[in-house]
Amino acid sequence: MRVNEKCVGCGQCTAFCKQDAIVVKGNAYITDKCTNCGICAFYCPLKAIEAEK
Amino acid sequence: MKINVIGAGLGGLLSAASLAIEGHEIEVFERLPITGGRFTNIEYHGFSLSTGALHMIPHGSTGPLGNLLKKIGADVEIVPCEPMAMIRIPANGSNNYKSGFKDISFNQFGSQFSMWNRLKLAILLVTTRRWPPKNISFENWIRKYLNEDSAHKTANSFCGWALSLTNRDVPAEEAFEIFENLYRYGGTGIPMGGCKGVTDALVEIIRSNGGKIHTNTEVSRIIVENNTARGVIADGNKHYSDVVISNIGHPFTRDLYDSYTINNAYEEKIDNVKSSAGIKTCLAADEPLIGHNGILLTPYCRRVNGINEVTNTDPNLAPPGKHLVMAHQSVRQEKIDKLEEEIEIGLQDLKEVFPNKKYEVILTQSYYDGWPVNRASSGSDIGNTTPINSLYVVGDGAKGKGGIEVEGVALGVMNTLDIIKQQHR
Ligand SMILES: Cc1cc2nc3c(=O)[nH]c(=O)nc-3n(C[C@H](O)[C@H](O)[C@H](O)COP(=O)(O)OP(=O)(O)OC[C@H]3O[C@@H](n4cnc5c(N)ncnc54)[C@H](O)[C@@H]3O)c2cc1C
Ligand code: SF4
Numbered sequence A: 001m002r003v004n005e006k007c008v009g010c011g012q013c014t015a016f017c018k019q020d021a022i023v024v025k026g027n028a029y030i031t032d033k034c035t036n037c038g039i040c041a042f043y044c045p046l047k048a049i050e051a052e053k
Numbered sequence B: 001m002k003i004n005v006i007g008a009g010l011g012g013l014l015s016a017a018s019l020a021i022e023g024h025e026i027e028v029f030e031r032l033p034i035t036g037g038r039f040t041n042i043e044y045h046g047f048s049l050s051t052g053a054l055h056m057i058p059h060g061s062t063g064p065l066g067n068l069l070k071k072i073g074a075d076v077e078i079v080p081c082e083p084m085a086m087i088r089i090p091a092n093g094s095n096n097y098k099s100g101f102k103d104i105s106f107n108q109f110g111s112q113f114s115m116w117n118r119l120k121l122a123i124l125l126v127t128t129r130r131w132p133p134k135n136i137s138f139e140n141w142i143r144k145y146l147n148e149d150s151a152h153k154t155a156n157s158f159c160g161w162a163l164s165l166t167n168r169d170v171p172a173e174e175a176f177e178i179f180e181n182l183y184r185y186g187g188t189g190i191p192m193g194g195c196k197g198v199t200d201a202l203v204e205i206i207r208s209n210g211g212k213i214h215t216n217t218e219v220s221r222i223i224v225e226n227n228t229a230r231g232v233i234a235d236g237n238k239h240y241s242d243v244v245i246s247n248i249g250h251p252f253t254r255d256l257y258d259s260y261t262i263n264n265a266y267e268e269k270i271d272n273v274k275s276s277a278g279i280k281t282c283l284a285a286d287e288p289l290i291g292h293n294g295i296l297l298t299p300y301c302r303r304v305n306g307i308n309e310v311t312n313t314d315p316n317l318a319p320p321g322k323h324l325v326m327a328h329q330s331v332r333q334e335k336i337d338k339l340e341e342e343i344e345i346g347l348q349d350l351k352e353v354f355p356n357k358k359y360e361v362i363l364t365q366s367y368y369d370g371w372p373v374n375r376a377s378s379g380s381d382i383g384n385t386t387p388i389n390s391l392y393v394v395g396d397g398a399k400g401k402g403g404i405e406v407e408g409v410a411l412g413v414m415n416t417l418d419i420i421k422q423q424h425r
């Protein structure tokens, strides 16, 4: 998964990631714990998380 | 009547619940899998953090939101903050908290000033409540009448907490309207269950009155014919209705329809809407850091404006024996590309506010632009109607005058309900 420039750092995604794979500080950073399950993307109010191309 | 609502934030849910009770056929469309927008809980490491708000209702159970919730029978308990607010001031006239501090009550605010300024403050508070100042910022008003550094700092932390703005950006008129409302409606309260306690109660009212809420369903277009809203397109399907209520602010609403006649005055107002930005830092502690359920204003911090500890009201917002502490700092527009630095300064502030205390930072959350603290900051609201008939905007991009945060949302919703009643008999 990839975080695009629309991210504001609201932290909503990280609360829904079961792998605890997202670190948030002014912006979301997806760590290598990510399993690409895609759940976080649904919860982002700004459509800032996309599947990697 | 059939009414479609775009967005299940507080504004959308309040409107939908009120109209569902009146017997209208309601459908709410929400893009996210959850309802509540920036006013609900997110569970993180056992703590009930929030999607936005600090679990506080500015005028408690007796303000516009409290009264509207009561009127529509929402099952929410709002506990008053006692004290409403304390102000942390440095010891021995210092300019920071490093060499100690004491907390004084918000009501004793004036006691920090010299005798002469105390007298002036008393007179000013009385006269300005009656004759509010016009065309001057709160900052300049204080400079003119009461040039005390502590007054500047306190006003700034109050504006930062309540509006996520600096006192430079708040018109004095608006600031006094807020003080007036604190007298009129009463002080702050915390809903049991946090923000979610409120928005879930509204969802319950909508559902039990036959209304439908579709989550994971984004509205992609508003159907407009003859300059009148006829419904919405969601998930590729057309949903016709007599009225459309949008909870997503004027600019985003405007992007959802084509208009053949451009209303320049409205377009110009939209361009002038300014959102406010902020950072919320969530802390976990074993022992209370504040010890009461009110706001701790921190005027002598570099960034942090105020802090609360909601577990003093509802212990269930944290795991057993733990406390949830949330600090808010407003962010000036020009600092938005330096958010990490701003967060860092805020964290340093907290170390000075809570020396020798043990706590853990659970999460830092920042808000601006499309997901801000307020879609329209105080003074830049543009009302609930649009140039399109039967299309109304509610929420914190269309608040009522003088109402801060969710109180303004409630005032705007009530105004919209009145207009709908008049226009669509
Ligand atoms: C850090 C912070 C602290 C705050 N603290 C407080 C506080 O303590 N007290 C207080 O009173 N206020 C506080 N506020 C402000 C308060 O949270 C907001 O004013 C309020 O929640 C706004 O509600 P709303 O209904 O206007 O909008 P929102 O909550 O933004 O709701 C809009 C909804 O519409 C949905 N949506 C958007 N586009 C579409 C579409 N095309 N189709 C379908 N759905 C869509 C969104 O997903 C969202 O759910 C705070 C805000 C922040 C960020
Ligand atoms: S939910 Fe979206 S905007 Fe918020 S931090 Fe995560 S990626 Fe960024």
Ligand code: SF4
Binding pocket: A001, A016, A017, A018, A019, A020, A021, A022, A030, A033, A034, A035, A036, A037, A038, A039, A040, A041
């Ligand atoms: S894709 Fe799944 S595992 Fe990866 S960050 Fe998102 S929620 Fe977590």
